[in-house]
Amino acid sequence: MSTLCNFCITLTVIGLILTNAVFSEARVEVPELQVDAIRYEYIALQKSLWLYLDKEGTSKNAEFRKVYDSHRKFVNDNFQSNFEVGRYDILNHYEWSLLERDLLQIDRMFDYYQNFMNEHNNTAEVNERAILDICETVLRNDNVFSMSRIFQELELVMVKQTLYYRAMLESTDQICHTQQSAQQFIYSLYSDIALTELKGYTMMQFSWMMLRIYGKGNFSQEVELMRMDYVKRTERALKLLREVMRRADRILWRCDPGKFEQGKNYDEVTRLLQGYIENEVDLNKEETCREDCAFYQSTRSEGCFKDLYCARQPRCSGKLYHCTYVDADMWVCPA
Structure with a gap:
C-alpha cells in the first residue's frame, strides 16, 4: 500500500503591517x-x-x-538636568520666547555655581572674593538681570495669562511633533520651569546666607519675604496645573514617519497564515496513511517521509488547521 496520499490544507495568507498607536482616555x-x-x-x-x-x-x-557643604550636597543630589533650548518650540508665543531666554540665563548661572562648588571641595581654600562675586551676580536687581523679576514674569505669563492652558491646546494639535500626550507635555513643561525656578531660589538663599556669614547684613526680612512669596506662587501654579492636567488628553498617537524604513520605524509580519500542502504520512508519528481530513482539523507536521516532496518546501513549524482533501492529480508550484 502506498504511503503517499494527496490532500491539500488550504488557508488564507495574511500579511500585517504593525503601526504604533496607544489610546487611553482614563x-x-x-x-x-x-x-x-x-x-x-x-x-x-x-x-x-x-x-x-x-x-x-x-x-x-x-x-x-555648614552652608557650603549642605548646598553642594543638595545640588548634586537633586539637579542633574538642564533646561533644553527649543524643547517647547510649539509654544510660538512672544511671551514664551522671553521666558525661555530668562530660564536659560538662570540655568547657565546655576551651572557656574554648581561647577564652582564641585571644583572647590575644600572649604578652607575657597576665596571670599569669589563667593561674594557669585552672591552679587545672583542678587543683582537691575534692568539687565533680576531673579525676582523673572519669578514674577513666570507667574504672570504661565499662571495669570494661563499659558499652561494654551500649551495644552497647542500640544493637542501638535501631537505628531511632540510625540507626547497633552498631559505629558504639560507635566514636562511645568517640571522644567519649576526646577529652573528652584535653582534660582536656591542660589538666592545661598547668597544671603553667605553675605550674612561675611558680615554684610542680616537679611532676615528679605529671606522671609522671598520664602513666603515663593510658597504662594508655587501654590497658585500647582492649583492651575492640576486643573489643566485634569482636562488634558492622555491620548498618545505615534504618527506615520515621512519615510517608511523596515526594521527602523515599522515591522511587517509575513506568513502568519498560509496555504500548506502535506502528505498524510508526515502528519502523524506512526507514518501511516489511513485517516481522512476530519481527523486532521488541528495538527502539525511530524516528519518528512523519505525526504520526498516535504523536503522541497519550508517545513511548517506551527499548527495546521482545516484540512481539505483534493481528490485529483495536480501540479504544485512552490512559492
Whole structure:
C-alpha cells in the first residue's frame, strides 16, 4: 500500500503591517511631582540652615562649611538636568520666547555655581572674593538681570495669562511633533520651569546666607519675604496645573514617519497564515496513511517521509488547521 496520499490544507495568507498607536482616555489625579518633593526638601534645609546661623557661639568657619557643604550636597543630589533650548518650540508665543531666554540665563548661572562648588571641595581654600562675586551676580536687581523679576514674569505669563492652558491646546494639535500626550507635555513643561525656578531660589538663599556669614547684613526680612512669596506662587501654579492636567488628553498617537524604513520605524509580519500542502504520512508519528481530513482539523507536521516532496518546501513549524482533501492529480508550484 502506498504511503503517499494527496490532500491539500488550504488557508488564507495574511500579511500585517504593525503601526504604533496607544489610546487611553482614563483620567487620574495628579500625584505629587518629583520637583515638588525636591522643593519641600530644600525649604526644610533652608530653614535648618538659618536656624544654625542664628545660634550663638558658632565660628565663621563652621558656619561657612555648614552652608557650603549642605548646598553642594543638595545640588548634586537633586539637579542633574538642564533646561533644553527649543524643547517647547510649539509654544510660538512672544511671551514664551522671553521666558525661555530668562530660564536659560538662570540655568547657565546655576551651572557656574554648581561647577564652582564641585571644583572647590575644600572649604578652607575657597576665596571670599569669589563667593561674594557669585552672591552679587545672583542678587543683582537691575534692568539687565533680576531673579525676582523673572519669578514674577513666570507667574504672570504661565499662571495669570494661563499659558499652561494654551500649551495644552497647542500640544493637542501638535501631537505628531511632540510625540507626547497633552498631559505629558504639560507635566514636562511645568517640571522644567519649576526646577529652573528652584535653582534660582536656591542660589538666592545661598547668597544671603553667605553675605550674612561675611558680615554684610542680616537679611532676615528679605529671606522671609522671598520664602513666603515663593510658597504662594508655587501654590497658585500647582492649583492651575492640576486643573489643566485634569482636562488634558492622555491620548498618545505615534504618527506615520515621512519615510517608511523596515526594521527602523515599522515591522511587517509575513506568513502568519498560509496555504500548506502535506502528505498524510508526515502528519502523524506512526507514518501511516489511513485517516481522512476530519481527523486532521488541528495538527502539525511530524516528519518528512523519505525526504520526498516535504523536503522541497519550508517545513511548517506551527499548527495546521482545516484540512481539505483534493481528490485529483495536480501540479504544485512552490512559492
